[in-house]
Amino acid sequence: MSPPAEPDTAEPVLTAERAHLARAAECLAQMRTAASAAVDAGVDAWASERLGAARAERLRALAADPGVPPFFGRIDRSRESFHIGRRHVRDAVGDPVVIDWRAPMSRPFYQATAADPQGLVRRRRFGFADGQLTGYEDELLGAGQEGGEFLRQEIERPRSGPMRDIVATVQPDQDDIVRAPLTDSICVQGAPGTGKTAVGLHRAAYLLYTHGGQLARTGVLVVGPNRAFLRYIEQVLPTLGEVDVEQTTVADLTARVPVRAEDGPEAAVLKGDARMAEVLRRALWGEIRKPADSVQVPLAGRRYRVPVERLKRYVDDVRRRARADDDQQMLHYVAGRERLMLLVAEDARRQSEEAAGTPTDAETHRAARSAEVRAFCDEVWPVRDAAGLLGDLWRDPVRLARAARGILDDGEMALLHWPVPPRSVRSAPWTAADAVLADELAGLLERTPGYGHVVVDEAQDLSPMQCRAVARRLAAGSLTVLGDLAQATSPWSPADWRDTLAALGRPDTVIRPLTRGYRVPGEVLDLANRLLPLIAPDLSPATAVRADPGSLRVRRVTDPDGAVVQVVAELSEAPGSVGIICADAAVDDVATALAGAGLPAAVLADDGAEVTRIAVVPAGLAHGLEFDAVVVVEPAAIVAAEPRGLHRLYVVLTRAVSTLVVLHREDLPAPLADLPAP
Numbered sequence: 001m002s003p004p005a006e007p008d009t010a011e012p013v014l015t016a017e018r019a020h021l022a023r024a025a026e027c028l029a030q031m032r033t034a035a036s037a038a039v040d041a042g043v044d045a046w047a048s049e050r051l052g053a054a055r056a057e058r059l060r061a062l063a064a065d066p067g068v069p070p071f072f073g074r075i076d077r078s079r080e081s082f083h084i085g086r087r088h089v090r091d092a093v094g095d096p097v098v099i100d101w102r103a104p105m106s107r108p109f110y111q112a113t114a115a116d117p118q119g120l121v122r123r124r125r126f127g128f129a130d131g132q133l134t135g136y137e138d139e140l141l142g143a144g145q146e147g148g149e150f151l152r153q154e155i156e157r158p159r160s161g162p163m164r165d166i167v168a169t170v171q172p173d174q175d176d177i178v179r180a181p182l183t184d185s186i187c188v189q190g191a192p193g194t195g196k197t198a199v200g201l202h203r204a205a206y207l208l209y210t211h212g213g214q215l216a217r218t219g220v221l222v223v224g225p226n227r228a229f230l231r232y233i234e235q236v237l238p239t240l241g242e243v244d245v246e247q248t249t250v251a252d253l254t255a256r257v258p259v260r261a262e263d264g265p266e267a268a269v270l271k272g273d274a275r276m277a278e279v280l281r282r283a284l285w286g287e288i289r290k291p292a293d294s295v296q297v298p299l300a301g302r303r304y305r306v307p308v309e310r311l312k313r314y315v316d317d318v319r320r321r322a323r324a325d326d327d328q329q330m331l332h333y334v335a336g337r338e339r340l341m342l343l344v345a346e347d348a349r350r351q352s353e354e355a356a357g358t359p360t361d362a363e364t365h366r367a368a369r370s371a372e373v374r375a376f377c378d379e380v381w382p383v384r385d386a387a388g389l390l391g392d393l394w395r396d397p398v399r400l401a402r403a404a405r406g407i408l409d410d411g412e413m414a415l416l417h418w419p420v421p422p423r424s425v426r427s428a429p430w431t432a433a434d435a436v437l438a439d440e441l442a443g444l445l446e447r448t449p450g451y452g453h454v455v456v457d458e459a460q461d462l463s464p465m466q467c468r469a470v471a472r473r474l475a476a477g478s479l480t481v482l483g484d485l486a487q488a489t490s491p492w493s494p495a496d497w498r499d500t501l502a503a504l505g506r507p508d509t510v511i512r513p514l515t516r517g518y519r520v521p522g523e524v525l526d527l528a529n530r531l532l533p534l535i536a537p538d539l540s541p542a543t544a545v546r547a548d549p550g551s552l553r554v555r556r557v558t559d560p561d562g563a564v565v566q567v568v569a570e571l572s573e574a575p576g577s578v579g580i581i582c583a584d585a586a587v588d589d590v591a592t593a594l595a596g597a598g599l600p601a602a603v604l605a606d607d608g609a610e611v612t613r614i615a616v617v618p619a620g621l622a623h624g625l626e627f628d629a630v631v632v633v634e635p636a637a638i639v640a641a642e643p644r645g646l647h648r649l650y651v652v653l654t655r656a657v658s659t660l661v662v663l664h665r666e667d668l669p670a671p672l673a674d675l676p677a678p
C-alpha cells in the first residue's frame with residue numbers, strides 16, 4: 001500500500017480525483033436529462049408504450065442515490081486508467097468516464113493480485129464520507145504491493161440500517177462466483193459471514209447486466225428465509241442499479257391458503273417430505289373417472305353421439321401426456337380438461353364431416369363448451385382447486401388412504417388428519433407446510449411461470465417440498481443456492497447438499513465453498529467454531545480475515561436482565577447497530593427490561609418492519625442478520641428451546657461484526673464451558 005495520507009503527495013491526488021468525481025456526477029446528470037428528454041414516439045401505441053417503459057427503466061437505473069458516489073475504484077495499466085463504479089457513465093461524445101463494475105474490463109479490479117497483477121500497475125480504492133471523497137488506498141500491484149486496510153475499514157464501518165453492497169471490495173474467490181456464466185447453477189457452502197448473501201445479490205446484478213435482454217423477459221427471483229431478512233437485504237440490489245428483481249420468501253411464494261395454525265414437529269417434517277409430492281399427484285389424478293356413458297354433442301344444429309369406448313380412449317390419451325415428468329412438457333390438469341373437451345367436440349366434427357357437414361372451428365369450439373360436454377367432463381375430469389382438494393384429503397381418511405397407500409403408513413396418515421372438520425376451506429386450520437403442499441397441487445393444476453435465474457438464500461433450511469416450490473419457479477433457468485449446513489436449524493435440514501440440490505431439480509449443481517470469514521473477528525469465530533465438531537463434523541472451520549482481541553466478552557451474571565441493560569447502555573454509546581439475541585420465549589422480558597431503563601430497543605418481528613439500530617432479536621429470526629455489537633443472552637436457554645439448538649447457537653454467536661458479549665446465569669453449553677474467565 002502506498003503511504004495513505006502524506007499531505008504533500010495525497011493532496012494533489014485527491015484534488016485530481018475530486019475533479020474527476022465532479023465530472024462524472026455532471027455527465028451522469030446529463031445522461032439523465034437526455035434520457036428524460038427522449039421522445040416516446042414509437043410507430044404505434046404499443047411501441048410507444050414499450051419505449052416509455054424502457055425510458056422509465058433507464059431513468060430509474062440512472063437515478064443517482066445522493067449517498068452513492070459515481071465511482072469507488074480505479075485501475076491503472078501502463079498507459080491508460082479507468083475508474084470503476086456502480087454503473088457506466090459516459091461524456092457528451094460517448095467516451096467512458098466510469099466503467100460499470102460488471103463490464104469485462106473491470107474484472108482485473110477484482111481479480112488482480114501482487115502475484116498475478118493481470119496487467120495492472122496500480123489498483124486504487126476510494127474512501128467517502130457523506131458523499132465526499134476523503135481518502136484512497138493504492139496497491140502498486142506491478143511492484144508486488146497489496147493492501148487490505150481498506151477492506152478492513154469497509155467491513156468495520158458502523159452499520160445503521162439495512163445491508164450494504166460490497167461492490168468496492170468483492171474478493172477474488174467471491175468474484176469467481178459472482179461472474180459465473182448464467183448457464184451454471186452454483187451451490188455456495190459458506191461459513192457465517194463469508195459473504196454468501198452479498199455474493200448472491202451481486203451475482204443477480206451481474207447476470208442482469210450481462211444477460212439483460214434474456215433476463216428482462218424471464219426475470220430474476222431472490223428467495224430469503226423470512227421477511228425480516230428480506231427487509232434487511234432489500235436495498236442492496238437497488239443501490240447496484242437493479243430495481244426489478246423480485247425478492248420474496250418461500251412463505252409468500254406459496255401463499256395459497258391463509259395460514260392460521262402451526263404443525264407439531266412430526267407433522268411438519270412429514271408435510272415437508274418429498275413423498276408428499278407423489279401422494280398429491282395420485283390424489284389429483286385420482287379425481288379422474290372412467291367414462292360410463294356416451295355423450296350427445298350438439299354441433300352446428302345437430303347432435304352427434306360419441307360412444308363410451310372412444311371417450312375412454314380420449315381420457316387415456318390426455319392422462320398419458322399429463323404424466324410427463326418435466327413440468328415444462330407436462331400437460332397440466334386444467335389444460336388436460338380443456339384438451340378432453342376439444343377431443344370430444346372434434347369427434348363430433350369428424351362425424352359431421354363424414355356426413356358431408358362442414359362445421360367451422362368456431363362451431364367446434366362452441367361444441368366443446370356446450371353444457372353436454374361440460375357435464376361429461378364434470379363427471380370424469382372434475383374442476384378442482386388446490387385448497388379444496390388438500391382440504392378433502394385432510395378431512396377424509398378414506399380419500400387420503402387411497403392417495404397415500406404404499407407411500408405413508410397409518411401413523412403418518414393419522415398425523416395429517418383434521419379431527420374436527422372445518423366449516424369452510426378458508427376457515428380451516430391451515431399451516432405453513434400446508435401452503436407449500438397446496439402450491440404443489442397448484443403446480444399440477446396449472447403451469448407455474450418460471451424465472452430465468454433464482455437465488456435462494458439460507459437454503460440449508462428448506463424442506464424437500466419447499467425446494468420443489470422453488471424449482472417450479474425455475475423453468476429452464478439456473479440457480480444460485482446459498483447456505484451453510486452448520487447453520488441448519490429446521491427439523492428436515494439435510495446432512496448433504498446433494499439432497500437439497502436433487503429436490504431443487506438440479507442434482508448436478510457444483511458446490512463451491514467460501515471459507516474466509518469477513519464479518520466475524522477471529523476470537524468470536526474461534527468460540528463459535530467450538531460447536532462445529534458436534535453440529536457439522538464434515539465441514540472445515542472458516543478462517544477470519546480480521547482479528548480483534550477485545551471483540552469477545554463472556555460474563556457469568558446473577559441478574560441477566562440487569563446485566564443486559566448495563567451492557568446495552570454501554571454498547572449503544574458507540575456508533576453502529578446493537579442486536580440483543582435471546583431465546584424466543586425470553587424476548588418480552590428482555591425488551592421490558594430495556595424499555596424500563598429508557599433504552600430505545602424494538603423487538604424484531606417477522607413482519608418486514610425495518611431492523612432498528614438497537615434490536616431485540618428472537619434467536620429464531622437471527623439467520624442472515626448482523627450487528628456491529630451483539631449481546632447473546634443465556635446460551636443454554638437458546639440451545640434448550642429446540643431440537644437443533646446447538647445449530648441455532650452457532651447462528652447466534654456469528655452475528656457480530658465488532659463485539660460479542662455473552663451473558664449467562666446458567667452453565668454454558670458443554671463445548672463452550674471451559675472458556676477462560678474474562
Ligand SMILES: Nc1ncnc2c1ncn2[C@@H]1O[C@H](COP(=O)(O)OP(=O)(O)OP(=O)(O)O)[C@@H](O)[C@H]1O
Nearest residue numbers: 166169170171192193194195196197198518519624
Ligand atoms: N468482500 C467483502 N468486502 C467487504 N465486506 C464484505 C465482503 N464480503 C463479505 N463482507 C461483509 O461481511 C458480512 C457478511 O456477509 P454476508 O451476510 O453476505 O455473509 P453470509 O455468508 O451470507 O453470512 P451468514 O451465513 O451469516 O448469513 C457483511 O457485512 C458483508 O458486507
